[in-house]
Amino acid sequence: MNTTYHAIRKRxxxxxxxxxxxxxxxxxxxxxxxxxxxxxxVIGKEMKKAGFDQVRIDGLGSxxxxxxxxxxxxxxxxxxxxxxxxxxxxxxxxxFQPRIKDGKIxxxxxxxxKGGMAAMVYAGKIIKELGLNDQFTIYFTGTVMEExxxxxxxxxxxKEEKLKPEFVVITEPTNLNIYRGHRxxxxxxxxxxxxxxxxxxxxxGDNAIYKIARIALEIEKLNGRLRKDRFLGKGTVxxxxxxxxxxxxxxxxxxxxxxxxxxxxxxxxxxSALAEVRDAAKRAGCPDAKVFVLNYAEAAYTGxxxxxxxxxxxxxxxxxSPYLKDAVAxxxxxxxxxxxxxxxxxxxxxxAIAGMKGIPCLGLGPGNEVYAHARMRLAPSSTSxxxxxxxxxxxxx
Ligand SMILES: [Zn+2]
Numbered sequence: 001m002n003t004t005y006h007a008i009r010k011r012x013x014x015x016x017x018x019x020x021x022x023x024x025x026x027x028x029x030x031x032x033x034x035x036x037x038x039x040x041x042v043i044g045k046e047m048k049k050a051g052f053d054q055v056r057i058d059g060l061g062s063x064x065x066x067x068x069x070x071x072x073x074x075x076x077x078x079x080x081x082x083x084x085x086x087x088x089x090x091x092x093x094x095x096f097q098p099r100i101k102d103g104k105i106x107x108x109x110x111x112x113x114k115g116g117m118a119a120m121v122y123a124g125k126i127i128k129e130l131g132l133n134d135q136f137t138i139y140f141t142g143t144v145m146e147e148x149x150x151x152x153x154x155x156x157x158x159k160e161e162k163l164k165p166e167f168v169v170i171t172e173p174t175n176l177n178i179y180r181g182h183r184x185x186x187x188x189x190x191x192x193x194x195x196x197x198x199x200x201x202x203x204x205g206d207n208a209i210y211k212i213a214r215i216a217l218e219i220e221k222l223n224g225r226l227r228k229d230r231f232l233g234k235g236t237v238x239x240x241x242x243x244x245x246x247x248x249x250x251x252x253x254x255x256x257x258x259x260x261x262x263x264x265x266x267x268x269x270x271x272s273a274l275a276e277v278r279d280a281a282k283r284a285g286c287p288d289a290k291v292f293v294l295n296y297a298e299a300a301y302t303g304x305x306x307x308x309x310x311x312x313x314x315x316x317x318x319x320x321s322p323y324l325k326d327a328v329a330x331x332x333x334x335x336x337x338x339x340x341x342x343x344x345x346x347x348x349x350x351x352a353i354a355g356m357k358g359i360p361c362l363g364l365g366p367g368n369e370v371y372a373h374a375r376m377r378l379a380p381s382s383t384s385x386x387x388x389x390x391x392x393x394x395x396x397x
Contacts, residue, residue, distance in 0.1 A: 004132065005333040011126050020105065022046055023118035026080070027098040027107040033081040033148040036061060037301045043080065043117060043142045050125035052140070060156045061302040063142040064163075067124050068133045075139040075165040077349055078117035078365075079146030079153065079172075082109035083373050090375040099378055106376050111367030116171025117142055119366055139163060143349060149296040150312055151352030158357055165353075167323050171365035172348045173372055176335075178327055179363035181316030182344035183232050184264035184355055188277055189257055190215055191290040196247055196254035205252035209244050212256035214284035216242065219260065222280050229266040231316065232343060236263045237277075259294075264314045312347055313355030323360050331364070345369060 012019075025046075031039035040063045047055045047065040054066040063080075085095040085108050093099055098107030105115070120140050127133050143153035157163045192215070194208030216239050226235040237260055244256040262273050274291055281289035297307035317324055324341070331339045344363060354361040 002333050004130070005330075007130055008126060008132075008334055011129065012122070015122050015125070019118050019122045020100065022121065023105055023110065023114055024098045024100075024107075026114040026117060027105070027109055028096055030096055031081050031109070032084055033145050034298060034301050036081050036144045039080055040142060040144075043121070046121050047124070047140070050121050051128050052124060058156060058161050059302060059304050060153055060300045060306060061144045061304075062153050062157065064157070064161070065121070065124065065140040065142075067128060067136075067138045067140070069137050070133065070135040071137075072135050073137045073139070073163075073165045075141060075163065075168045076120045076123070077141045077143060077154070077168055077170050077353075078113050078120055079144070079349060080114060080117050080142045081144055081147050082112065082114070083147050086375055090377075092377040095376070101378055106378060111173045111369075112372035113172050113365060113367065115173070115367045116365040120171055139165065144300060145298070146349055148298060149308065149310070150347045151349050151356070152296065152306060152308055154349045154352035155308060155356065156306055158352070158359075165359060168350075168353050168359055168361045169327075170348050170350055170353075170361055170363045172344065172346075172363055173365045173367035173369045174342075174344070174363045175368040176364070176366060177340040177342055178324070178331060179342055179344050180319075180321075180324060180361075181232065181314075181354075182347055182350065183235070184268070184314035184351060185312045185347050186262045186264065186270060186273060187294045187310040188260040188262055188274070189290075189292055189294055190260065190277060190281065191255070191257040192281075192286055192288075194252060194254045194256065197252050199248075199250040199252060202252050205254075208253040208256035211284070211286050211289070212242065212244070212258055215281050215286055215289060216258055218280035218284045219258070219277070222276055226276075227265060227267065232265045232314065235265040235268050237261070237273075266314055266316060268314065270309075270311045270313075312351035315350050315354035315361065316343075317354065317360050317362060321360060323362060327362055327364070339364075346372065 025042055029039040029042050043063050044055050052065040057063050095108035124140050145152055192208050192211040195206040197205030223237045228234040239258050240261045241259040244253045246253040277291045294310045296310050299305050350361045353359045
């Protein structure tokens with residue numbers, strides 16, 4: 001047995017209670033998008049305790065912990081904002097008072113993705129304690145606003161903070177498998193104008209709702225035609241909202257628009273997706289419809305506004321990548337079994353790191369993607385978080 005892998009496993013087990021305690025601290029500190037300040041402080045304290053060489057916060061409010069100062073630069077990322085808990089009636093416990101049951105931790109954000117953050121900080125501690133890092137500068141980033149605008153935080157880290165990693169591990173939930181990509185996405189708006197007139201004589205006007213309705217039906221057909229990729233699956237498009245304007249409820253609509261959620265598979269780009277929607281409008285008899293990508297320009301908790309287009313490109317790390325080969329070898333060494341190499345269904349910060357910048361990325365994180373953003377229900381016998389008792393899913397071989 002490789003003694004390094006054995007030492008990593010042993011130390012991880014010894015630190016289990018501490019890791020669980022840190023994750024419950026993170027869950028107890030709500031951190032909705034653009035409201036992450038408090039949880040960033042909790043992470044900063046833990047990083048300092050774990051012996052990180054440097055801990056700092058960037059202009060958008062993300063935290064960057066550094067270990068080592070070697071010539072090769074890599075990064076581990078966890079976004080630490082979460083979605084809201086939704087209807088509290090649907091939870092059997094307070095989502096911000098985490099529970100521990102059946103070897104799992106329950107609460108808002110445990111899966112997506114504070115579990116990844118907790119694991120990362122202690123991975124840094126173990127790397128340092130065991131002296132495993134002799135050639136790397138390793139950044140551990142706790143990033144903001146991902147749930148609202150995936151990748152924005154990494155656009156900022158790469159362009160403004162000048163981080164230059166050769167490789168990044170994203171710790172979004174992979175059910176402890178290794179993921180190597182996902183579909184991209186974009187938010188598209190289609191708008192048409194009509195001509196208003198009195199509702200009692202509609203033939204005098206030009207109803208914008210009829211126009212947008214025809215376009216919406218063409219979008220449905222477009223979805224059926226979109227291409228399929230063997231690894232990533234099919235590109236999709238769907239109408240998620242329709243709005244119209246009219247001077248009165250007794251007048252013909254003078255304007256209408258639809259919002260499209262477009263998921264992009266391999267080979268599909270912003271230009272190709274927009275051209276298809278313009279074509280759909282033409283097929284619907286509305287060649288003058290306005291088709292455009294929406295913008296994101298919300299303020300971070302620091303007050304910083306860093307606008308971006310809502311275009312999140314597809315990315316895939318190629319199957320023969322040496323990073324993937326090394327990751328599979330290390331995974332197998334530590335966990336005693338080969339990983340499943342797969343893809344995410346949802347989108348991650350990889351859209352900026354790999355999709356926009358072409359930096360190789362992989363995913364490895366605790367928690368199952370299917371529980372992300374979900375409400376949780378526990379059997380009545382559940383215990384509260386303290387004192388933590390925890391059994392790992394994996395059995396060290
Ligand atoms: Zn996430």
